[in-house]
Amino acid sequence: MRFSVLGPLRVETGGRTVALGGPRQRAVLAALLTAPGESVSRARIMDLVWDDPTPSAAVNLRGYVSKLRAALHDPADPEPRIVWDQGLRLRVAPGELDVWEFDRHTAAAHRLRDEGRLAEAAEAYRAALALVRADPFQDVEGSTRFEEVRTPLRERRDLAFERYVATGLELGRHAELVGELRAWHARQPLWEHLAAQLMLALFRSGRRSEALAVFQETSETLVDELGTGPDRELRQMHRRILADDPGLQAATRGPRVPVPRQLPAASAHFTGRATELAALDGLLGDSGEAVAVLSGPGGIGKTALALHWAHRVAEKFPDGQIHLDLRGFDPAAAPLAAGEALRTVLDAHGVPAEHLPDDTDARSALLRSVLADKRVLMVLDNARDAAQVRPLLPGTADSLVLVTSRNRLSALTASGARPLRLPVL
Template sequence: MRFSVLGPLRVETGGRTVPLGGPRQRAVLAALLTAPDEPVSRARIMDLVWDDPTPSAGVNLRGYVSKLRAALHDPADPEPRIVWDQGLRLRVAPGELDVWEFDLHAAAAQRARDEGRLADAAEAYRAALALVRAEPFQDVEGSSRFEEVRTPLRERRDLAFERYVAAGLDLGRHADLVGELRTWHARQPLWEHLAAQLMLALFRSGRRSEALAVFQETSETLMDELGTGPDRELRLMHRRILADDPGLQPAARARLAPVPRQLPAASAHFTGRATELDALDGLLADGGEAVAVLSGPGGIGKTALALHWAHRVAAKFPDGQIHLDLRGFDPAAAPMDPGEALHAVLDALGVPAGHLPEGADARSALLRSTLADKRVLMVLDNARDAAQVRPLLPGTAGVSSSSPAATASPRSPPPAPGRCAWPSSAPPTPSGSCAGDCATGGPPLSPRPSARSSPRAPDCRSRSPSPPRGPSTTRRFPLRPLRRSCGPRSGDSTRSPTRTGAPTCARCSPAPTATSLRPRRGCSGSSASTPDRHSRSPGPRPSPPPRPARPGSCSPS
């Protein structure tokens, strides 16, 4: 069922128009549609239907409601459309009312306009205005108080048309808008802002004399109807057209910068890393800015983890998400220079190329100013060292709300003694100590690396005490390979299941059980067992265990 109120009141279902009865009965339905799917009191309905209710108005209202229930009855729905719920409530589902659809299109247009997508905004406003057929509730003969319902609907319609025209003028569609503007101006000749938009569209279309004629006609109408002249906006437009002001041309208008959405697609089969994901979520809970460094050997999944988490929290950074490959370990290309990286980030944030200063330091300062009061997520992939990343970090807390996340591989040379291996929110302090937020702010997320792992940075906290942690934090998350079971894979029918009591891998089982042990040949109740073939021993490698004795040859006590 479809209810339409942006024009004559109409109800349609199954491709047919539902007869709604006489004027009073239609007014009762219109009163219920002023608060769709919400209870409306009897007193409110009578105020909107009758100017001076008679003593029989209450009885008539019950009769109108009964007839409307019958007219709106749906055989597939046993519950009536009009129910009593602390008042009379007309059940309206999402998508059944044109006003709701109008509001959805208008909201989508506003979002697109805020993000600089003017073409999408214009199309969404056009879709909203296509639902408007005439004046709201045009044929409803209610009381004089029903005008309180029509006025807000008119204002929403007029605002949508005004923004639709503004988007079209910004896109250079002035010639296409002239016809629509003339039609609306004829219906509302006292709307001065609309007259100014019509004059601008005519002037840009090369019809200067017609634009001046619109000003003259509007001025006379205002004087005749209201006894006053045009407002300041209309007079200013008239003077600028007379002076052939070049600023009225579309090329003189500033282009809105789009919001960057640069995150590559995340892996569809990501699994594990729950501890690391929880720790990354904790950085956002602290407030302020944060820098997370994911480190580990190549191919361990640093980029996959960073992108998975970035997509998960992207909604918390409405001002954009930036991804940049710093090429720190690319065998086919040199690492990205900090000046080049700053150029790419500033370009993504909408800074014109002509406004970029020379030198990495000046560009880094411009980046901090651009990120002020914004929430932006930056994923800096394949970072080589701290010097490559530090110019891209935001300013101090309270100036920026950005959250860079860098992925790095420990293939780069180890840092000099007493220096941090990874970027911090402040440069290392002199005399061989490190800033307070270098490396990890707490215990590591996974066990310490083994002797075969790549060397890691010296522990700065063991050299000098760290100052108190401020709102800006830098955390390093060393990744380790995920544990894998040595038993048969799930669902693999070609492998026989592990027998109860069979030895298991020492890396998959914390300790062997009694059933994992095999008796030695000729034993008599000894508890000694054959070493696991995966276990390591400082002594020489033991010889293979002898075959177990046949039944009866060993009699454990």
């Protein structure tokens, strides 16, 4: 049996499509498929199926389940597909659900991409995206709360397509990507990063005027629909195309350095700090802030908070996550010198030791060049002072730096870094 939810809800078995009944009955099956193989409470099912359930809803639910059991019955399997198990559980075997296959392909693609096996990664992304037929659960008429189920599936789909395009651009397949990018952009005209990718693919294909037209059309749509202009990334792409920036051209590919994923494991028991996490989330918007200073007394949980948040947003920084202990308050070792810290970060980005300048200022300038077209998250832990941090800062706001320190680092915040003082719990 095959369950498909990445588009209209569909169940197939033995070469035929299973008749799933009317809208409410289909919505019940969809609710069970939100947690395949797991017990779903009747309250949760009713919450996803009915906006305002009437007293008869519980009786109707039993009737829908009975009919679904009959529809999904397999003569070769004596156990019903839907079973009572402290709720209702839909039995789904490995390989029977398209979302699981999608996740398997994307996980393989992410791993291959990180290993530098770009052609194989592109094929894995393509296999995942081939399973996407339309909007998740497209024809399911559940309650308004069912939207919370669709949203994360859309985000996983969009991330896979974004990584697929980035991989294709690295492989020099810009001309081949234009058609796919145009189709996706037509469906999601407010997705600014996608518009920037389309502009880059067009520019690299020698279609500069079309790239500029995409910016104009997207800008007008954003103003009409949201009352706001394009974000920083899209504006920057527009300026660089206008200037015929040679840095936008596809680089000649040599051996690819694995994407740095250096974040230490976050605490499995982290709780609280909702206010501080929300403040950190604010850095991801179009504020223009690329540096935040998380300060507070020693032992208060600055590093735990920084790592918890960094893991939570890591996928928004596809070019890597750097963690560096600056040892600003280590009683057994001197603070890490800026030149040595720069060497460590540049090494993580594949700069050979023989290409490293001796001078700290020159290393700092080289790091800004390396990060110019990348989205990287850096967690600089235990900083002593602003002088230790400044040489490590990127030159654009596409990357983000989170600094932890016992000191407030006022010299950094005076220069535009966002201060976040951590109170005692």
